[in-house]
Amino acid sequence: MKTLARVARTQATVLLHGESGTGKELAARMIHRYSDRADKRLVTANCGAMPEGLLESELFGHVRGAFTGAASSRNGLFREADKGTLFLDEVGDISPALQARLLRVLQEQEILPVGADQAVKVDVRIIAATHRDLEALVRDGRFREDLYYRLNVVSVILPPLRERAHDVPLLIDHFLKALARRHSRGPVAVDPVAQERLLAYDWPGNVRELHNVLERALVLASRT
Numbered sequence: 638m639k640t641l642a643r644v645a646r647t648q649a650t651v652l653l654h655g656e657s658g659t660g661k662e663l664a665a666r667m668i669h670r671y672s673d674r675a676d677k678r679l680v681t682a683n684c685g686a687m688p689e690g691l692l693e694s695e696l697f698g699h700v701r702g703a704f705t706g707a708a709s710s711r712n713g714l715f716r717e718a719d720k721g722t723l724f725l726d727e728v729g730d731i732s733p734a735l736q737a738r739l740l741r742v743l744q745e746q747e748i749l750p751v752g753a754d755q756a757v758k759v760d761v762r763i764i765a766a767t768h769r770d771l772e773a774l775v776r777d778g779r780f781r782e783d784l785y786y787r788l789n790v791v792s793v794i795l796p797p798l799r800e801r802a803h804d805v806p807l808l809i810d811h812f813l814k815a816l817a818r819r820h821s822r823g824p825v826a827v828d829p830v831a832q833e834r835l836l837a838y839d840w841p842g843n844v845r846e847l848h849n850v851l852e853r854a855l856v857l858a859s860r861t
Contacts, residue, residue, distance in 0.1 A: 644791050645671035650743070652728075652788045653766040655795030658843035660808075661766035664795060665724040668764055677721030680714050685727030693735060694751050703752025715748045715759050722762045728788065729769035729780065736781045743787045763788070798840040798847065805836055808844060812851050825855060 644651055645668045653661045662681065669679040682696060690704075698713025714723060731739065742748055743763065747756040765788045774780035798805065809827055817825050827835065840846055 640793055641667050642671055644668060644793070646673070647791075648762055650762070650788055650790045651764045652771075652790075652792050653764065653795060654792065655766075655768060656797050656843060657768050658845035659795040659797055660844035661795060662724065662726065663844065664793065665722075665764045665766065669722040669724075669762075672722065672762070674721050674762060678718055679722045679724060680718035681724045681726060682714050683726045685730035689732045689735060692731070693738070696735075697738065697748045697750050699751035700753045703750075707752070710750075713748070713750060715742065715761055716757065718761045719759050720761075722764060725763060725765040727767055727769075728765040729767035729771055729774060733779075733781070736784050740781060740784045740787060743784070798843045802836055805840075805847070806832070808847055809835065809851065812848050813855065816852050816855050820855060822855060825858070827851075 641664055651665075651668060653664055655661055665681075666679060669675060682692075684692060687695060694703075694707075694711060694713065696714050698711045698716060699707050701707055701710045725739075728739075738749075742759070742761075745756075746760065747758050749756045771780055771785050771789070775782045775785050809832070813825050813827070817823065835847070835850075842849070
């Protein structure tokens with residue numbers, strides 16, 4: 638957490654590594670919250686959840702008529718995140734063509750919307766995350782080396798939850814406060830016996846599994 642707080646105060650690009658569910662998005666939110674961009678937007682793009690064509694338009698935007706169905710122009714996530722932060726989740730899944738376009742953004746601080754002939758300047762801090770071994774992908778020729786070094790200015794490894802049991806009480810407190818607000822519940826807490834069981838569990842699903850367990854318990858718990 639000290640590393641996240643320290644890097645938050647800079648403009649450096651950050652690459653978060655870790656198993657699926659280790660809390661990479663939470664880490665990105667923390668970096669943004671303590672940065673000088675905190676009053677601007679944090680925009681998230683799940684690069685592993687969309688096909689290449691859709692992801693390209695989602696990130697860079699498009700002009701009207703750029704492709705079949707483009708009845709109007711779209712700004713794209715880079716412009717939505719202007720002056721703020723863009724979190725690129727599962728960046729190791731993007732195609733070589735999109736890797737080249739992303740490299741241009743990092744080098745030139747500008748984007749070219751799909752179908753446009755004029756670039757648009759953007760001021761965006763990039764936080765990227767992956768569960769893949771990007772160095773191995775570089776060696777195999779599946780990820781651009783120049784892009785890897787552009788993204789990997791500051792590298793932060795998020796260990797699996799089983800290796801950081803000391804974080805479990807903090808996460809429980811954080812999640813329960815957020816879940817209580819979401820489900821319109823009053824203050825809630827975990828009793829000591831239940832907390833001991835939570836601390837003793839290995840959490841193969843990591844932070845995501847802990848969040849789901851707590852939400853299920855809160856929803857099913859009787860109101861007092």
